[in-house]
Amino acid sequence: MKAFKEVNGLVAPIDRANVDTDMIIPKQFLKSIKRSGFGPNLFDELRYLDEGQPGMDNSKRPLNPDFVLNQSRYQGAEILLARRNFGCGSSREHAPWALEDFGFRAVIAPSFADIFYNNCFKNGVLPIVLDEAVVDKLFTAVDQTPGYRLKVSLEKQCVETPEGEQFDFEVNEFRKHCLINGLDDIGLTLQQADAIRDYEKKRLQSAPWVFGQIQ
Amino acid sequence: MAGKTLYDKLWDAHLVSEREDGTALIYIDRQLLHEVTSPQAFEGLRLAGRKPWRLDTNLATPDHNVPTDFNERSSGVAGIRDEISRIQVETLDANCSHFGVREFGMNDVNQGIVHVVGPEQGATLPGMTIVCGDSHTATHGAMGSLAFGIGTSEVEHVLATQCLIQRKMKNMRIRVEGELGAGVTAKDVVLYIIGHIGTAGGTGYAIEFAGSAIQSLSMEGRMTVCNMAIEAGARAGMVAVDEKTIEYFHGRTFAPKAELWDKAAQAWRELYSDDDAEFDQDIVLNAADIQPQVSWGTSPEMVTDVNGRVPDPASYSDENLRKGYQRALEYMGLKANQAITEIPLDRVFIGSCTNSRIEDLRAAAVVVKGRKVSSKLKQAMVVPGSGLVKQQAEQEGLDLIFRDAGFEWREPGCSMCLAMNADKLGQGEHCASTSNRNFEGRQGFGGRTHLVSPAMAAAAAIEGHFVDIRTWEGVA
Numbered sequence: 095m096k097a098f099k100e101v102n103g104l105v106a107p108i109d110r111a112n113v114d115t116d117m118i119i120p121k122q123f124l125k126s127i128k129r130s131g132f133g134p135n136l137f138d139e140l141r142y143l144d145e146g147q148p149g150m151d152n153s154k155r156p157l158n159p160d161f162v163l164n165q166s167r168y169q170g171a172e173i174l175l176a177r178r179n180f181g182c183g184s185s186r187e188h189a190p191w192a193l194e195d196f197g198f199r200a201v202i203a204p205s206f207a208d209i210f211y212n213n214c215f216k217n218g219v220l221p222i223v224l225d226e227a228v229v230d231k232l233f234t235a236v237d238q239t240p241g242y243r244l245k246v247s248l249e250k251q252c253v254e255t256p257e258g259e260q261f262d263f264e265v266n267e268f269r270k271h272c273l274i275n276g277l278d279d280i281g282l283t284l285q286q287a288d289a290i291r292d293y294e295k296k297r298l299q300s301a302p303w304v305f306g307q308i309q
Numbered sequence: 310m311a312g313k314t315l316y317d318k319l320w321d322a323h324l325v326s327e328r329e330d331g332t333a334l335i336y337i338d339r340q341l342l343h344e345v346t347s348p349q350a351f352e353g354l355r356l357a358g359r360k361p362w363r364l365d366t367n368l369a370t371p372d373h374n375v376p377t378d379f380n381e382r383s384s385g386v387a388g389i390r391d392e393i394s395r396i397q398v399e400t401l402d403a404n405c406s407h408f409g410v411r412e413f414g415m416n417d418v419n420q421g422i423v424h425v426v427g428p429e430q431g432a433t434l435p436g437m438t439i440v441c442g443d444s445h446t447a448t449h450g451a452m453g454s455l456a457f458g459i460g461t462s463e464v465e466h467v468l469a470t471q472c473l474i475q476r477k478m479k480n481m482r483i484r485v486e487g488e489l490g491a492g493v494t495a496k497d498v499v500l501y502i503i504g505h506i507g508t509a510g511g512t513g514y515a516i517e518f519a520g521s522a523i524q525s526l527s528m529e530g531r532m533t534v535c536n537m538a539i540e541a542g543a544r545a546g547m548v549a550v551d552e553k554t555i556e557y558f559h560g561r562t563f564a565p566k567a568e569l570w571d572k573a574a575q576a577w578r579e580l581y582s583d584d585d586a587e588f589d590q591d592i593v594l595n596a597a598d599i600q601p602q603v604s605w606g607t608s609p610e611m612v613t614d615v616n617g618r619v620p621d622p623a624s625y626s627d628e629n630l631r632k633g634y635q636r637a638l639e640y641m642g643l644k645a646n647q648a649i650t651e652i653p654l655d656r657v658f659i660g661s662c663t664n665s666r667i668e669d670l671r672a673a674a675v676v677v678k679g680r681k682v683s684s685k686l687k688q689a690m691v692v693p694g695s696g697l698v699k700q701q702a703e704q705e706g707l708d709l710i711f712r713d714a715g716f717e718w719r720e721p722g723c724s725m726c727l728a729m730n731a732d733k734l735g736q737g738e739h740c741a742s743t744s745n746r747n748f749e750g751r752q753g754f755g756g757r758t759h760l761v762s763p764a765m766a767a768a769a770a771i772e773g774h775f776v777d778i779r780t781w782e783g784v785a
């Protein structure tokens with residue numbers, strides 16, 4: 095997994111609540127059996143004026159000039175600023191894959207949907223929860239300041255504005271450790287293989303019917 | 310010490326180990342797999358040279374991409390016209406045979422939407438931890454299990470280790486007390502709940518649905534309620550086990566038999582929240598307040614009574630709410646204060662893991678019987694949740710009732726719930742749908758979804774617009 099330590103990046107705002115994963119990456123792109131290549135279709139329905147299909151040459155499609163990610167001032171953005179309940183809906187991991195493939199390394203919002211929040215950590219994208227009032231302030235700052243950047247440090251659990259104002263955020267210790275070091279969850283869990291086998295022995299005693307039915 | 314909630318009991322029974330920071334390794338009893346969120350997980354296993362930890366715990370079936378048209382379906386996987394859909398279904402077949410995972414292939418009579426297939430086969434049982442790379446996995450909580458959706462990395466993690474790294478959620482109970490009015494169904498209950506607590510109301514919680522109105526629901530009805538827990542933000546929804554639960558599983562294909570059955574049933578009877586259990590949030594709703602529901606907007610919380618009106622954004626002082634409502638009205642092509650019954654419809658879809666079980670089809674058929682689909686509609690379709698549901702419905706003659714009325718009778722799959730196959734809305738079209746999500750573009754680019762119960766969808770098909778099902782003779 096890609097490690098995340100610190101990012102000092104351009105911020106792009108997406109000013110709507112309840113952005114769902116269907117919006118982040120529409121279903122027709124979920125037909126891919128790969129993990130990469132979703133970036134050009136991130137926010138497809140908002141970003142282009144036509145209906146996107148897999149396999150299209152996206153560079154020839156008509157862009158929606160009103161959509162933030164199409165505006166020149168946000169080209170190269172690495173931090174997405176969002177509203178509450180970001181990433182709700184479907185469990186598709188294609189959503190963080192698309193964000194990551196596009197170039198986003200962190201998403202800041204007042205709240206996230208649980209599955210999406212979880213999926214981000216598995217893909218080197220850091221979801222950051224900040225107070226609604228702070229997020230409001232950042233929206234205003236981004237709007238008024240072309241080229242507005244934020245510095246995100248996972249190590250220090252802190253977001254820093256260009257003026258030096260700092261906002262701390264919470265992150266679970268274990269997740270932080272894995273993300274900073276780019277650790278593979280499966281490898282870590284397999285270190286506990288003996289504990290898993292012990293558990294299975296007990297479970298076989300207490301609930302034998304959950305074993306061996308589906309062959 | 311306070312007693313345990315149902316969720317506490319399920320969590321504790323599956324705890325393998327726990328770290329000081331609350332991160333835990335929990336054991337997963339059952340994983341369901343489908344073609345959309347599994348290819349990258351199998352690929353990950355292959356790249357790392359890993360094998361599934363256990364084979365007898367996984368069950369796969371293709372559902373999202375499969376065509377529901379009889380002719381296209383008849384020619385098998387090779388006959389799927391959309392090439393990338395075909396590759397995805399073929400990839401699932403290939404992965405299952407390569408790794409030895411049991412699969413109900415596309416034209417197997419046991420195939421269907423994973424969340425319909427699991428309980429129907431007795432593959433998902435009370436007391437289990439159940440996961441699937443799909444957010445509607447919460448459905449299986451209806452039988453007193455801990456079931457939740459996961460991402461593809463976690464699908465791979467479960468395949469490789471039979472465990473998941475999780476943090477315990479908080480406990481919420483939503484009690485719906487009293488008797489539901491005639492014509493008010495499980496779907497109306499859950500839409501009402503979401504309208505009440507909002508799409509993020511359950512974020513961070515496991516929700517137990519309880520109270521006399523929930524207990525009075527059939528197992529199918531409870532599945533409909535738990536199915537949409539995720540629409541209220543909760544990864545897991547659940548209902549305590551009672552005799553109805555146990556009865557439901559008796560004799561199912563993968564359910565325990567003989568002595569093991571007795572032992573299992575005895576253990577399952579312990580799956581309820583203790584009287585003195587404490588919930589972080591306890592909400593009580595009155596069943597008598599619930600009317601048939603219709604969603605008007607682009608989020609499942611944007612819902613109202615069938616006799617209600619589309620809200621007027623101008624009457625909300627919260628700026629974000631006002632903007633959100635305004636945008637939803639624009640997308641939906643509706644006017645503030647428009648009556649719900651005046652929304653013109655183009656298509657009707659009865660199906661999806663929320664409402665495609667036999668009970669749902671029966672409820673719709675009662676409404677449709679002897680009537681005709683309105684000429685104002687372009688299409689009305691019924692898509693059974695599984696091959697077995699379809700078979701059962703045909704034995705009962707429901708297919709004929711639907712066909713005679715002008716409905717299309719399709720092959721099982723997700724279909725127009727998410728429009729990954731050919732079943733879609735056109736731009737700007739309004740659809741009365743028994744599915745669970747009314748997001749922008751969910752049922753097709755520019756499509757407009759209204760979430761309703763099967764009976765309400767059926768009645769809307771007959772009239773060409775929404776009607777209060779309770780006013781129909783012989784229905785309510």
Ligand code: SF4
Pocket residue numbers: 372373422423424443445661662663722723726727744745
């Ligand atoms: S029916 Fe709809 S919600 Fe259910 S699994 Fe299929 S696509 Fe998802």
